[in-house]
Amino acid sequence: MSEIGKLALFLGFLCSCYAVGAFAVGLRTGMAGPLRSGRRAVWIVCGLTVLATIILVRALVARDFSYRYVAEHTSLDLPKMYAFSSLWAGQEGSLLLWLLILSAYGAVFLWAYRKRLDPFYDAVAMVVASVMVFFTSLLSFVSPPFRILATPPPDGNGLNPLLQDPGMMIHPPILYTGYVGFIIPFAFGIAVLIMNRSGTRWIEEVRRWTLFNWMFLGFGVLLGARWAYIELGWGGYWGWDPVENASLMPWLVGTAFLHSVMIEQRRGMLKTWNVVLIVLTFELSIFGTFLTRSGVLTSVHSFAESNIGPWFMAFILGSSTIATALILYRKALLESENRMDAVVSREGSFLFNNVLFVALAFATFLGTTFPILSEAVTGSKISVSAPFFNRVNVPIALVLLMLTGIGPVLSWKRATASVMKRNFIIPIFVGIVATLACLPFGLHGIYPIICVFGAAFVMSTVVMEFARGVQARKDIEPPATPAALLHLVQKNKRRYGGYIVHVGVVMIFVGVLGSSVFQKEAHAPLQPGQSMAIGPYALTLQKVEEKQILNATQTRAEVQVSRDGKRLTDMYPAKAMYTKSQQPMTEVALHQTAAEDLYLILGGVNEDGSASIQAYINPLVGFVWMGGIVMVIGTIICLADRMRLRREEKLLVSEEKLLAS
Amino acid sequence: MNRTSLRLILVTLAVIASVAWLISSGVKQTGMQYMTVTELAQLTAPPHQGGFRLDGKVQTGTVNYDQRVPRLNFRMTDGKESIGVVYDGLMPDAFADGREVVVEGVYRHTDRTLHASKLVTKCPSKYEAEGLGKDRS
Numbered sequence: 021m022s023e024i025g026k027l028a029l030f031l032g033f034l035c036s037c038y039a040v041g042a043f044a045v046g047l048r049t050g051m052a053g054p055l056r057s058g059r060r061a062v063w064i065v066c067g068l069t070v071l072a073t074i075i076l077v078r079a080l081v082a083r084d085f086s087y088r089y090v091a092e093h094t095s096l097d098l099p100k101m102y103a104f105s106s107l108w109a110g111q112e113g114s115l116l117l118w119l120l121i122l123s124a125y126g127a128v129f130l131w132a133y134r135k136r137l138d139p140f141y142d143a144v145a146m147v148v149a150s151v152m153v154f155f156t157s158l159l160s161f162v163s164p165p166f167r168i169l170a171t172p173p174p175d176g177n178g179l180n181p182l183l184q185d186p187g188m189m190i191h192p193p194i195l196y197t198g199y200v201g202f203i204i205p206f207a208f209g210i211a212v213l214i215m216n217r218s219g220t221r222w223i224e225e226v227r228r229w230t231l232f233n234w235m236f237l238g239f240g241v242l243l244g245a246r247w248a249y250i251e252l253g254w255g256g257y258w259g260w261d262p263v264e265n266a267s268l269m270p271w272l273v274g275t276a277f278l279h280s281v282m283i284e285q286r287r288g289m290l291k292t293w294n295v296v297l298i299v300l301t302f303e304l305s306i307f308g309t310f311l312t313r314s315g316v317l318t319s320v321h322s323f324a325e326s327n328i329g330p331w332f333m334a335f336i337l338g339s340s341t342i343a344t345a346l347i348l349y350r351k352a353l354l355e356s357e358n359r360m361d362a363v364v365s366r367e368g369s370f371l372f373n374n375v376l377f378v379a380l381a382f383a384t385f386l387g388t389t390f391p392i393l394s395e396a397v398t399g400s401k402i403s404v405s406a407p408f409f410n411r412v413n414v415p416i417a418l419v420l421l422m423l424t425g426i427g428p429v430l431s432w433k434r435a436t437a438s439v440m441k442r443n444f445i446i447p448i449f450v451g452i453v454a455t456l457a458c459l460p461f462g463l464h465g466i467y468p469i470i471c472v473f474g475a476a477f478v479m480s481t482v483v484m485e486f487a488r489g490v491q492a493r494k495d496i497e498p499p500a501t502p503a504a505l506l507h508l509v510q511k512n513k514r515r516y517g518g519y520i521v522h523v524g525v526v527m528i529f530v531g532v533l534g535s536s537v538f539q540k541e542a543h544a545p546l547q548p549g550q551s552m553a554i555g556p557y558a559l560t561l562q563k564v565e566e567k568q569i570l571n572a573t574q575t576r577a578e579v580q581v582s583r584d585g586k587r588l589t590d591m592y593p594a595k596a597m598y599t600k601s602q603q604p605m606t607e608v609a610l611h612q613t614a615a616e617d618l619y620l621i622l623g624g625v626n627e628d629g630s631a632s633i634q635a636y637i638n639p640l641v642g643f644v645w646m647g648g649i650v651m652v653i654g655t656i657i658c659l660a661d662r663m664r665l666r667r668e669e670k671l672l673v674s675e676e677k678l679l680a681s
Numbered sequence: 682m683n684r685t686s687l688r689l690i691l692v693t694l695a696v697i698a699s700v701a702w703l704i705s706s707g708v709k710q711t712g713m714q715y716m717t718v719t720e721l722a723q724l725t726a727p728p729h730q731g732g733f734r735l736d737g738k739v740q741t742g743t744v745n746y747d748q749r750v751p752r753l754n755f756r757m758t759d760g761k762e763s764i765g766v767v768y769d770g771l772m773p774d775a776f777a778d779g780r781e782v783v784v785e786g787v788y789r790h791t792d793r794t795l796h797a798s799k800l801v802t803k804c805p806s807k808y809e810a811e812g813l814g815k816d817r818s
């Protein structure tokens with residue numbers, strides 16, 4: 021079986037090389053034959069990758085320890101579902117997952133555009149196939165997943181307990197769906213340059229693909245944060261760890277692109293800038309994969325150092341050089357059709373949004389790679405961590421929060437003073453009232469105050485936009501009914517979907533503010549029967565017991581929780597000792613409400629029988645997760661707007677038919 | 682160039698300048714110098730900088746964990762020299778004798794220890810290739 025897997029990957033490599041060649045010949049000569057053959061080759065790579073993945077997954081689930089990968093990442097006592105998800109526990113399997121998702125994107129792309137005769141789409145497929153060449157060659161020659169052991173061990177090494185979590189089963193595939201998906205916008209951008217295409221048709225298509233990937237990436241980042249919150253057991257969810265940063269950077273640049281692309285659609289400006297952003301987003305996705313897998317930086321993920329680093333660096337350098345050369349070569353194509361009319365305008369605010377998003381990504385990049393950069397420049401290795409990012413990124417993020425309220429309300433071209441007054445007086449007033457209302461609850465410090473003001477300000481601009489929308493339709497149906505609101509959103513999905521995304525963003529800001537500034541912490545060793553207090557809660561240790569579960573021994577404390585004297589619930593913070601690896605693993609106990617989370621950790625059991633309990637109150641942290649869900653809902657609403665696309669699609673298909681006849 | 686373009690460029694430059702200032706002051710105030718255990722252990726005078734970042738291994742038999750506080754005391758080694766580390770916080774799950782750790786914190790020359798504010802334990806290499814022998818040729 022392993023031979024078939026190996027062969028499948030090697031054939032996949034040959035086929036992707038062939039596809040690139042066939043597309044190149046077809047595009048050069050204008051012959052339809054090679055193009056058709058190239059498309060078929062991409063389909064075949066997809067099939068071969070699926071085959072290779074099935075073989076590896078089968079071996080993992082069957083615990084066939086003759087496979088090195090299986091012996092490294094699973095064991096006999098591992099539950100079946102985690103044996104399945106150990107596909108992405110190591111480097112080789114992760115790369116295979118990358119290729120699988122990449123070829124799936126290739127297939128979906130070919131399927132979606134199967135009726136288009138335009139060779140432009142073959143150029144897009146050629147770029148996708150070139151990236152396939154890279155990943156199939158990595159899997160065939162550098163980091164092969166199908167290595168067979170000379171003497172298979174009786175049992176495997178087992179899966180890292182941190183990865184034995186349902187959240188960890190879905191987090192990597194979702195994150196990768198976002199990461200890898202940026203290949204399509206990138207391929208579109210490169211294809212436009214290769215084919216010297218003008219016009220804005222492709223822009224709408226790219227916008228939709230980007231929106232889709234962006235949603236998955238953002239959701240994946242939040243799932244990662246949620247996993248860290250539940251599994252890593254330090255009371256927080258975001259530590260500015262290199263791997264977290266790696267997933268955040270392409271998201272930030274992608275967000276910038278999603279905004280500036282609107283200016284291109286509307287006014288035909290910022291074309292070069294948009295191509296640069298697409299390229300950058302894709303390169304950062306590759307860089308993210310590289311950071312996660314290469315071990316150049318230490319992080320909570322801290323994978324072993326590996327041999328793929330130079331390959332990734334070469335790929336990033338090569339592809340960005342080609343992209344830059346193409347952008348310079350096609351300078352005329354990217355000429356702006358319009359000029360900016362005024363600083364205070366929709367365009368102006370989006371431009372600052374872009375500068376700030378890129379600055380945020382740049383600061384994150386700099387901070388993440390600072391040890392490497394400082395050593396290269398000054399010779400002394402300096403590292404920065406969470407305090408740096410909080411100092412630099414928080415103010416930038418707060419300005420962006422303000423822009424979230426200001427930008428969408430400003431009119432295109434030039435915003436007049438009277439309209440601005442009408443639109444902003446109430447939100448400013450609401451912002452001030454909200455800030456004053458929060459002061460008695462211990463709100464202090466300049467950033468938290470700006471954050472509360474900004475959140476209230478943005479929320480009221482959004483509410484006002486909705487109100488104005490239903491008011492404008494009052495002749496069609498009575499405003500202030502749920503139906504009117506629903507129809508308003510249906511009529512203009514892009515616009516109101518965008519506002520809903522912004523509501524999600526505000527919720528995340530509120531959640532981050534609450535859980536970072538107002539977090540409470542307490543620690544005490546408790547004998548059974550003893551209590552400790554944190555905020556309004558009293559925690560009483562009932563007993564400590566040992567239990568055997570699946571593949572671990574669990575030490576579990578039973579803690580009775582009461583709030584303001586009233587009995588609330590029982591919580592069970594625990595520590596599991598994994599039998600196979602003899603590694604302890606903290607199992608956090610969580611009591612979640614909309615207002616706050618009570619978060620308990622069992623530090624350990626002392627010689628005298630007392631248990632060390634570490635407790636946190638994380639106010640409003642639920643808003644972070646709910647905000648993420650609201651953002652996803654908003655994005656889906658935006659994606660549901662197919663009107664513009666359909667109109668252009670019809671036009672295209674009829675045009676192509678005309679050309680063909 | 683018209684006035685709007687000029688204004689746009691000026692505002693953009695102002696934004697870039699403020700971000701650059703944020704970054705450079707951030708590095709100055711929060712940057713931590715990488716050191717080897719040997720370099721730190723052989724210091725004869727108190728260092729100028731505040732923060733340090735150290736890579737090394739937990740010296741076997743030196744771990745002293747008082748989980749009532751909680752406070753973790755251990756010595757870190759790079760194979761040649763060793764240095765004391767104090768960390769106020771819960772012991773990370775993967776922390777154990779001989780494990781590779783990264784600590785960040787302030788070095789105090791008076792008691793020759795690093796007072797760590799951050800302690801990261803690298804995953805034991807057990808989960809990567811180890812002891813599986815050669816591939817079948």
